[in-house]
Amino acid sequence: MLRIRLCEESLVEPIMSGKIRTPCHLYSGEEAVAAGLCASLTDDDYLFGNHRSHGHFLAKGGSMQEMMAEIFCRETGCSLGRGGSMHLIAPEVGMMGSAPIVAGTISLALGAALAASIRKEKRIAVTFFGDGAAGEGVLYESMNFASLKKLPLIFACENNFYATHLPIRECRKTSEIYRIAEPFCIKTVVVDGNDVLAVYEAGKEAVEQCRSGKGPIFMEFLTYRFRGHVGPDDNIQGSHTDIRPKEEVEEWLRRDPILLFEEYLLDNKLFDIAALENIRKEAEQEVALALDFAQNSATPKSEELTAYVCR
Amino acid sequence: MSADRKLPYSLAINEAFHQMMAADSSVFLIGQGVKSPWYVGNTAQGLLEKFGDTRVIDTPVSENAITGAAVGAALAGMRPVVVHPRMDFMLYAFDPIINEAANWHYMNGAKSCAPVVIWGIINRGGEQAAQHSQALHGIFSHVPGLKVVMPATPYDAKGLMVAAIRDPNPVVYIDDRWLYRVEETVPEELYEVEIGKGAIRKEGKDVTLVAISYMAHEALKAVHALSESGIDVEFIDPRTVKPVDFDLILRSVEKTGRLVIADVGWHSWGWGAEIAAVVSEKAFYCLKAPVRRVALPDCPAPANISLEERYYKRSKDIVEMVQSFFK
Numbered sequence: 001m002l003r004i005r006l007c008e009e010s011l012v013e014p015i016m017s018g019k020i021r022t023p024c025h026l027y028s029g030e031e032a033v034a035a036g037l038c039a040s041l042t043d044d045d046y047l048f049g050n051h052r053s054h055g056h057f058l059a060k061g062g063s064m065q066e067m068m069a070e071i072f073c074r075e076t077g078c079s080l081g082r083g084g085s086m087h088l089i090a091p092e093v094g095m096m097g098s099a100p101i102v103a104g105t106i107s108l109a110l111g112a113a114l115a116a117s118i119r120k121e122k123r124i125a126v127t128f129f130g131d132g133a134a135g136e137g138v139l140y141e142s143m144n145f146a147s148l149k150k151l152p153l154i155f156a157c158e159n160n161f162y163a164t165h166l167p168i169r170e171c172r173k174t175s176e177i178y179r180i181a182e183p184f185c186i187k188t189v190v191v192d193g194n195d196v197l198a199v200y201e202a203g204k205e206a207v208e209q210c211r212s213g214k215g216p217i218f219m220e221f222l223t224y225r226f227r228g229h230v231g232p233d234d235n236i237q238g239s240h241t242d243i244r245p246k247e248e249v250e251e252w253l254r255r256d257p258i259l260l261f262e263e264y265l266l267d268n269k270l271f272d273i274a275a276l277e278n279i280r281k282e283a284e285q286e287v288a289l290a291l292d293f294a295q296n297s298a299t300p301k302s303e304e305l306t307a308y309v310c311r
Numbered sequence: 312m313s314a315d316r317k318l319p320y321s322l323a324i325n326e327a328f329h330q331m332m333a334a335d336s337s338v339f340l341i342g343q344g345v346k347s348p349w350y351v352g353n354t355a356q357g358l359l360e361k362f363g364d365t366r367v368i369d370t371p372v373s374e375n376a377i378t379g380a381a382v383g384a385a386l387a388g389m390r391p392v393v394v395h396p397r398m399d400f401m402l403y404a405f406d407p408i409i410n411e412a413a414n415w416h417y418m419n420g421a422k423s424c425a426p427v428v429i430w431g432i433i434n435r436g437g438e439q440a441a442q443h444s445q446a447l448h449g450i451f452s453h454v455p456g457l458k459v460v461m462p463a464t465p466y467d468a469k470g471l472m473v474a475a476i477r478d479p480n481p482v483v484y485i486d487d488r489w490l491y492r493v494e495e496t497v498p499e500e501l502y503e504v505e506i507g508k509g510a511i512r513k514e515g516k517d518v519t520l521v522a523i524s525y526m527a528h529e530a531l532k533a534v535h536a537l538s539e540s541g542i543d544v545e546f547i548d549p550r551t552v553k554p555v556d557f558d559l560i561l562r563s564v565e566k567t568g569r570l571v572i573a574d575v576g577w578h579s580w581g582w583g584a585e586i587a588a589v590v591s592e593k594a595f596y597c598l599k600a601p602v603r604r605v606a607l608p609d610c611p612a613p614a615n616i617s618l619e620e621r622y623y624k625r626s627k628d629i630v631e632m633v634q635s636f637f638k
Contacts, residue, residue: 046387080420089419096386097419101410107379108411114380115387118339118365125387138406141376148371308421309455311479 001031001196001258002280004055006287007064011071012232019295022073022084023100027055029194029226032257033158034059036199037126037219040207041094046112046125048105049098051086052158052225056128061093068290074297081300082308094123103129103136106155110142113153113216124152124210132163134177143184143218150215154206155181157220158193164229165243181218193221194257197264224252316499321491323465324354327472328392330501332362335390338476339366341381342394342430343374350396351432352491378404378429382412382481385427390476398431398485399442412481413456428475433487433575435525436619441611446524449581451483452553458506459483459553461575463527465495467550470504478506485552487525487575509556511563515545518633519563521586522573523549526605526624530573533629542633552582560586561594568599571632573624578606605632 008028014020027034030052038059041047049056057067062078070077071085079087086100096112099105109127116123133139134157146153157177161168168175178188187209191202199221206217226249228234234243242249265271271279318326331338339362344350346359346369359367370377374395381393395401401408408429416424435444452459458480462468468486475482512527513534522530527548534544545563549555564570570590572583587602605628613622 048383078420079418079422082420083418087418089422091423097415097423099411099418101406104379104406104410107376107407108383108386110376111380111383111385111389111391112387113383115384115389118384118389125383138375138379141371141373142379144371145373145376145380149368308417310458311416311421311424 001035001261002283003064003286004031004035004058005258006283007058007068007290008054008227010287010291015231020071022071022086023230024071024085025052025230026225026227026232027052029252029256030158030160030223031055032196032199032261033156033193033221033223036196037156037203039200040204041126043093044123045094046096046109046116046123047094048096048109048112048125048127049088050102050105050129050133051098051100052130053088053098053128054085056098057088057090057095060090060095062088062090062095064286064290065293066090068294069297072294072297073299074294075300076293076297080308103133103138106133106142107138110146110151110153113146113151114149117149117151122211124154124207126154126156128156128158130163131157131159131161131168131177132171133157134180135163135171140180143181143186143216146216147184147186150213152210152213153216154210155216155218157218158223159220160223160225162229162244165234178218178220186216186218188218188220190220190222193223194255194260196257196261226253315496317494318465318497319491320465320468320486320493321352321354323469323497324472324486325356326497327469328355328358329361331473331476332358332366334501337388338390338392339368340392340394341368341370341377342396343370343372343377344396345369345394351394352488374400374403375406379407379411381427381429382407382425385425386415386423390426392428392430392476395429395431397434397443398447399445401429401431401447408451408457408481408483409454413454416480417456424479425481426479427481428472428484429481430484433485435487435489435612435623438614438616438619439612440614444612446485446575448485448552449576452582452585457481457483457553458551459485460506460551461485461524462550463490463524463548465493465497467504469497470502471506471550473501474503474506477503482506485524489525493528504550507551507554507556509547509549509551509559511545511559512548513544513546515543515567517543517567518545518569518571518636519560519567520544520546520571520573520629520633521549521560522546522629523552523582524575526573526575529624529626530629532626533633536626536630537633540634542637544633555586557589560590564590564594565597568597569636570598570602571629572602572604573629574604574606576606577609578604579609581606600636603632603635605629
């Protein structure tokens with residue numbers, strides 16, 4: 001969680017100063033979801049992300065240096081600077097890719113789960129998507145097929161209550177997204193997405209269910225992004241303001257998943273403050289190295305513009 | 312076994328599936344109606360019985376998710392063929408085909424690619440009107456990262472299906488139900504027709520005629536009729552519409568100086584326009600006359616049969632177009 005947070009926050013200055021131009025949908029505030037769920041996955045399990053996937057990539061085990069270099073659109077990036085922030089991939093650890101077409105990767109994860117099922121493997125697939133994706137038809141088609149074929153697929157819905165600028169109450173009659181899975185006879189679970197231990201426990205059970213051949217599961221994680229939809233804030237026509245009510249933002253900031261977990265560790269005397277500081281220092285160093293690596297990496301050669309259109 | 316064993320086009324496709332599925336356990340067929348001849352004719356016959364319903368997967372009507380699933384399975388190491396028994400319905404799957412499969416290799420820095428075959432069947436005629444009969448190869452050919460093949464003969468139908476399944480990239484395979492009963496000798500062994508290689512069906516010196524898919528058959532009739540009237544046509548079937556075998560076409564135009572393109576799609580902004588553009592870019596000074604096109608009018612497919620007769624182009628339209636060079 002801390003690695004993700006520090007990574008995301010380190011991007012704020014370079015985004016604001018224009019060093020990073022690729023659209024960055026920062027994951028700050030939602031770290032417990034990726035960290036908690038991915039803890040139960042192996043490198044063989046498939047994960048497909050969306051536009052806001054820095055956290056998914058890191059939690060699945062992708063290289064921070066390669067991700068950072070990709071965000072700076074450098075040749076050393078995980079997508080060779082051709083993809084940017086929204087196309088993060090590390091197949092060697094099961095990070096199969098991410099893409100910003102809302103709900104666009106849900107059916108890809110469905111196919112990965114189908115592949116595992118055809119080959120009779122124990123691996124599972126996870127599709128991460130936001131509350132906005134609940135407005136897309138392909139999610140419903142995918143739930144139907146996954147349930148019909150009992151595919152090992154976790155539908156991981158990160159409900160941060162805003163589809164870009166539009167609050168959920170303006171998108172749907174009920175904010176209880178998990179209920180959309182019920183007509184497809186898919187097991188559902190709603191989890192406090194800011195409580196990493198709750199995510200971990202629910203995730204472990206979900207992974208076990210999928211791995212044991214009992215079919216898909218729909219998990220709704222209630223969480224909140226601390227930053228804007230894209231970039232550090234909701235920059236609307238040049239004005240750096242948040243569209244969300246100040247009180248609402250403050251309430252969620254008090255429920256910062258990292259603060260909550262640190263409190264838990266201290267209260268239960270599992271870690272002391274010095275140990276937590278050491279962890280933070282290590283993460284800070286890793287982030288600094290990754291930033292350094294990215295910024296000092298070569299940019300793609302212009303003569304290689306069309307090098308990778310086909311294999 | 313006989314060396315000149317004949318197969319209809321549809322069973323040539325079927326044989327490609329049988330042989331590829333037996334040779335490679337990662338190959339599977341998915342889509343609406345793969346169990347039903349009503350949807351896919353006899354192209355899938357015997358597959359379910361032989362390979363079971365885990366590899367011959369009939370699906371609900373969910374083109375977007377099912378095509379996406381085929382793409383995702385390909386990313387996860389499989390070699391899927393996803394069928395759209397009427398390619399009009401494939402438009403629901405633009406996102407997985409174009410946004411995802413076509414872009415995947417490039418936008419992921421060559422880390423991953425989707426070796427999926429997206430098979431769309433054209434269903435022209437039969438008073439089926441505008442949404443059951445469209446030929447959409449021009450749209451898919453426009454997109455970087457997609458290959459598009461349109462076999463006209465049983466030999467190519469088998470060989471290009473094999474090549475499409477083996478290709479590491481997404482390939483859109485488009486056939487036409489009007490071709491399903493065409494018969495010719497098809498080798499029994501597993502073979503490939505190289506994607507991107509056209510074929511000269513008849514050599515000639517006066518006019519180059521480039522015709523794809525069903526129009527290749529109308530072209531053949533036209534070539535014979537024209538030969539009787541003393542016009543010696545060189546007829547090329549590109550077989551793959553993207554990448555096109557431009558070397559073959561350009562060499563021919565350099566020889567004949569005249570080009571007619573017979574397309575199964577609409578006249579304007581389409582595949583034929585690209586052929587004309589490249590020929591004018593690279594062989595302009597060889598041309599003795601402007602490039603001409605035989606294609607569908609810029610109009611949705613009609614239902615009424617007399618309107619259909621005017622809409623769909625036949626050999627006489629090609630003959631007239633070729634003759635117009637010499638009037």
